[in-house]
Amino acid sequence: MDRAAIATWRAVTAGVLTTDSGALIGAPFSSTARFGIEARPTATTPEELLGAAYASCFTMTLADQLASAGHSPIRIETEARVQVVRRHGFWEIAGIRVHCSALVPGIAEREFLEIAHAVRIGCPIATALRPETTLTVSLSQVTTDDALVPHHPA
C-alpha cells in the first residue's frame, strides 16, 4: 500500500503541492516561507508537513494504544514543532518538539506517560525519522462520572 504527493515547481522560489486524498490541492510551498524570509509565512513548507505527518501519526497511534490498554480518550491534541537550523552552510532538521494534551478518564499519569513515550519513539513516522523528539504532556484525568455528571456543589 502506498500514499503519494506531487510537487510542481513553478517559479524560482515556489511551487504547488497536491496529494492523493485531495487534502492539498495546488497548495503553495516556497523557500521564502521555509527559510524565514517572510515575516508571516502563508505558504506551507516541507518541515511543516513533516510536523503534520508526525502529529497525526502520534495522535492516531496514542488513541489506539490507550484503547488497547482499556482506556477511552475523550480528547487528544498534539502539536509537533519541527526545528530547522543551518549548520556548516546546510539546513537540517535539528529535532521535533512534541506537546500532547489529553483528556483520558481514570488513567494514572504514570501509565499515560509510559504509553505516550512508547508511541513517541515507536509510531510508524517516528521509526522512520532520525531527529530526536522531545515530549511534554498535559493530562486531564476526570473520572467517567465527572465527565458525564456536572458537579452541583451543596
Place this chain on the structure above:
Amino acid sequence: MDRAAIATWRAVTAGVLTTDSGALIGAPFSSTARFGIEARPTATTPEELLGAAYASCFTMTLADQLASAGHSPIRIETEARVQVVRRHGFWEIAGIRVHCSALVPGIAEREFLEIAHAVRIGCPIATALRPETTLTVSLSQVTTDDALVPHHPA
C-alpha cells in the same frame, strides 16, 4: 526557526489537522484511510503528508542546485510515493519511490542525474529519514532556442 502542526483526535478512528501556514485547516485524517480500509480514501494520512514533505523538499532543493550549476529549470514535477507495509504485526514505512520529471534546457542527462541523486539523499527531509528512497527520472532537454522559438518546418 520552527514550523508546527496540530492534530486533534475527535473520534475512535479519525481526527483533524491544522498547520501554522493554514495550508491545512481542520483537514481530516483517519486510520481507515491510512490502512487501506476505504476503497477511495478522502482523508489524508501521515504517510501522504510525509510524501508531500519529501516531494516539496526534493523539488525545491533540486531547483536550487540546478541554479547553482548554471541551469534554469523550466519545469520540475516530483511524485513521492510512500510505501507502508505490515511486518510482525506493526505498520512501518518500507521506502519512498520518487519520480521526477523535469524540463531543463541544455543540461546533459549525466549532469542532471548526478545532481538529482545528490538531492535525493542530501536534501533536509532526506537526511532526516531512515527509509530507502529510489529515484526515476524523465528529463526533457530542449535548448533555450527550442524553448523560446517555435519550430517552423520548411
